[in-house]
Amino acid sequence: MEKSDNLYGRKRRRLATARAVLAAGLGLGGIAVAFAFGGEFPSKVPVPADNPMTPAKISLGKQLFFDPRLSLTGDVSCQTCHDVMSNGSDSLPLAFGVLGRVDTPRHPPSVFNAAFNTVQFWDGRANSLEAQAKGPILNPVEMGMPNAADVVKRLQEIPGYREEFRKVFGDKDPITFDHIAQAIATYERTLVTPDSPYDRYVKGDKTAISSDAQAGINIIRSFGCEACHAGPMFDNPGTPMGTGWFQKFPVQPHNPVCAKYVQKYHLTDDLGRFDVTHNPADKHFFKVPSWRNVALQAPYFQNGSVRTLQTAVRVMAACQLGQTLTDKQVTDIVSFLDSLTGKFPKETMPRLPETPNTTIMMDVSQLQKTAEKTEKK
Numbered sequence: 001m002e003k004s005d006n007l008y009g010r011k012r013r014r015l016a017t018a019r020a021v022l023a024a025g026l027g028l029g030g031i032a033v034a035f036a037f038g039g040e041f042p043s044k045v046p047v048p049a050d051n052p053m054t055p056a057k058i059s060l061g062k063q064l065f066f067d068p069r070l071s072l073t074g075d076v077s078c079q080t081c082h083d084v085m086s087n088g089s090d091s092l093p094l095a096f097g098v099l100g101r102v103d104t105p106r107h108p109p110s111v112f113n114a115a116f117n118t119v120q121f122w123d124g125r126a127n128s129l130e131a132q133a134k135g136p137i138l139n140p141v142e143m144g145m146p147n148a149a150d151v152v153k154r155l156q157e158i159p160g161y162r163e164e165f166r167k168v169f170g171d172k173d174p175i176t177f178d179h180i181a182q183a184i185a186t187y188e189r190t191l192v193t194p195d196s197p198y199d200r201y202v203k204g205d206k207t208a209i210s211s212d213a214q215a216g217i218n219i220i221r222s223f224g225c226e227a228c229h230a231g232p233m234f235d236n237p238g239t240p241m242g243t244g245w246f247q248k249f250p251v252q253p254h255n256p257v258c259a260k261y262v263q264k265y266h267l268t269d270d271l272g273r274f275d276v277t278h279n280p281a282d283k284h285f286f287k288v289p290s291w292r293n294v295a296l297q298a299p300y301f302q303n304g305s306v307r308t309l310q311t312a313v314r315v316m317a318a319c320q321l322g323q324t325l326t327d328k329q330v331t332d333i334v335s336f337l338d339s340l341t342g343k344f345p346k347e348t349m350p351r352l353p354e355t356p357n358t359t360i361m362m363d364v365s366q367l368q369k370t371a372e373k374t375e376k377k
């Protein structure tokens with residue numbers, strides 16, 4: 001065993017722990033991997049070649065994002081669970097969906113900076129924003145539309161959309177489920193939050209973050225949190241788009257401190273990535289979430305079970321690294337995480353195209369019948 005009361009020894013052991021954890025997670029069997037800590041907010045969002053951004057597509061995507069007519073009941077939109085006037089989430093542990101359903105299994109992550117995620121959802125089951133956007137519309141506990149054809153049909157009944165889709169996607173078959181998803185994804189790529197105090201600090205303004213926050217960086221680095229929370233978004237060490245950076249949580253469920261958290265916050269109920277791959281090695285693996293704006297992301301974790309960032313940090317230290325933090329260490333780490341809150345774009349509500357002289361929404365009995373059918377599926 002390493003004799004290590006001095007800080008250097010502790011530091012080395014902690015980094016070794018983080019690397020061992022990581023190597024185990026990756027199946028790298030003991031290869032030491034050091035990743036870059038942080039870095040300046042990227043100056044450009046990644047844009048797929050087959051879905052270029054144009055002002056008309058952004059504007060259409062924004063309308064669709066706000067339009068509750070994309071839901072079965074006509075009262076749930078993307079905005080309902082991802083409030084772009086505030087933190088891009090709903091601040092509830094688990095989201096409310098159509099027909100008052102409260103059984104969405106997970107907490108909504110923010111749509112701000114989702115454009116930088118290499119995969120979407122806590123379990124990474126969508127490999128792009130385009131693929132992601134189709135999920136909630138057809139999900140029976142979110143927006144509850146029965147199928148893609150019904151979504152397309154509903155938008156075709158709205159004259160303004162017929163016109164706008166033609167402008168953006170051309171005359172041949174302009175309204176398709178793919179085009180709906182492409183437009184929404186394009187709007188989401190505008191939802192970025194650069195210029196946090198930390199970014200100004202990285203650029204050389206050493207007074208941009210407090211001395212507590214600077215101490216926080218040293219503590220985080222000595223523990224090796226960046227073994228998982230690496231790179232400028234603090235979510236992966238440069239993983240290519242579409243692939244995903246997954247890590248186990250909790251790594252040390254039997255650590256006595258972690259075990260208490262596991263019980264209190266139900267940290268082992270969700271099998272995570274396993275639900276997608278059905279590979280037993282993927283049990284309890286999740287996409288490593290970004291630390292950008294994490295101060296605004298409460299409640300924390302995939303099940304929204306932890307109310308404060310202070311507790312989330314203690315849980316991470318215990319369950320991922322087997323460490324118990326002092327109050328001062330928690331304060332410093334949280335000060336640093338607070339410095340990652342960026343500048344949010346000023347969002348305004350879009351005007352939605354009307355259906356003059358009529359409504360396209362279902363009457364109540366028809367709605368009930370469709371809802372029953374959708375739920376049974």
Ligand code: HEC
Binds near residue numbers: 109110120122
């Ligand atoms: C009823 C609430 C609800 C509605 C409505 C909803 N979402 Fe979500 N969203 C969620 C939840 C919950 C998750 C996480 C689910 C999971 O990971 O399994 C999520 C995940 C996401 C993610 C992934 C972010 C990340 O960091 O992984 C994006 C992007 C997103 N939603 C965009 C949208 C868009 C676009 C719409 C409209 C088409 C929409 N959502 C509608 C609740 C909702």
Ligand code: HEC
Binds near residue numbers: 247
């Ligand atoms: C072994 C990989 C790993 C290490 C090391 C690690 N994390 Fe995490 N972190 C994750 C994963 C995976 C999640 C998502 C867990 C979930 O919600 O199911 C996460 C989630 C978080 C969250 C909650 C984010 C949110 O939006 O809910 C915070 C805060 C956090 N980590 C901070 C830290 C800190 C601080 C450290 C170092 C003390 C650390 N992490 C070390 C993998 C790791």
